[in-house]
């Protein structure tokens with residue numbers, strides 16, 4: 047019945063020039079996600095609103111699901127668009143709308159309350175908003191004796207907007223909120239195959255940040271399937287973020303060198319420092335303004351306050367850790383919601399776990415770590431250089 051969606055977005059803090067950037071990015075991202083839906087759509091800004099018009103047949107559920115991956119959208123309203131053919135016709139159309147949406151589909155619901163909210167955005171319409179409210183209300187009560195009016199807490203708000211055309215809607219399906227991707231710079235996500243880092247990427251992207259990613263693997267100790275899994279995760283994240291440039295770094299020789307030259311209980315922390323250093327280097331070459339990780343205080347030995355301080359020390363870019371104060375269960379819930387959980391729990395080895403010590407340090411001392419890293423001098427610079435030069439970059443979408 048409806049062929050359009052009115053896209054609602056929170057406008058707070060989106061004034062002046064920012065408003066256009068925000069809206070343009072939103073339109074761009076909406077167009078992008080609609081490409082994966084059946085049907086053709088026109089996305090346009092009209093009088094400070096964004097509409098999605100279906101030009102062909104389309105699958106409403108699929109389209110709504112796609113729109114729910116666009117950050118910046120606070121609500122998705124399926125809209126019936128009517129030509130202005132006089133008020134009498136509008137009355138008939140509104141009866142038919144309420145009949146189809148609320149009476150046929152869900153069965154007549156005794157005592158269901160409604161309120162008409164008319165908005166006259168065009169002065170030459172013969173009735174004022176208040177008159178439209180009152181008259182359409184009366185028409186609906188006559189047509190559906192089971193309904194009643196409640197102006198304070200109605201079950202249904204029936205919005206009728208009089209513009210060049212007339213827009214009728216009553217359902218607001220929640221969107222993901224946040225800000226459109228691309229309105230807030232770009233960040234480099236350290237993406238592993240675990241549960242946490244895809245969620246971290248999602249959360250930072252939700253603030254409007256475009257996401258690139260880096261994955262460290264250690265063939266032959268880690269398999270092709272483990273790499274495939276990370277690409278799959280990047281793809282799932284890209285449903286929300288748009289295309290992700292995924293940089294794949296061969297970390298094997300660096301890990302072997304650390305294994306060879308450094309105390310084994312410090313392996314993880316030293317390895318994490320090299321990951322951060324390399325990620326930072328790629329970040330600065332690709333105009334990323336910060337690093338993003340899935341760390342959460344105390345989750346594992348390498349994520350105690352002491353370990354995080356020692357890891358952080360090697361970075362000059364800000365490191366964003368959106369999961370820092372979250373429990374595992376809260377992170378799992380988000381990963382289920384965004385659809386990464388099933389893939390994350392597939393049991394493929396991670397490069398961090400291959401060389402991991404039985405009893406890793408939980409209170410590393412930065413001075414000692416720095417001293418032990420000196421054992422790597424002379425070889426590590428070259429290995430880092432080679433790792434950067436041989437990096438493989440895939441665009442995941």
Ligand code: ATP
Pocket residue numbers: 235236237238239240241242243244260261262263321338339340341345346348349396397398
């Ligand atoms: P995750 O579930 O994201 O893998 P985790 O609980 O396994 O996290 P760690 O393995 O200690 O925790 O990793 C902490 C963070 O470091 C990860 O969230 C991720 O951002 C980054 N990281 C770890 N391993 C890799 C890797 N192989 N490649 C890229 N980033 C990684």
Ligand code: MG
Pocket residue numbers: 238239240396398
């Ligand atoms: Mg991990």
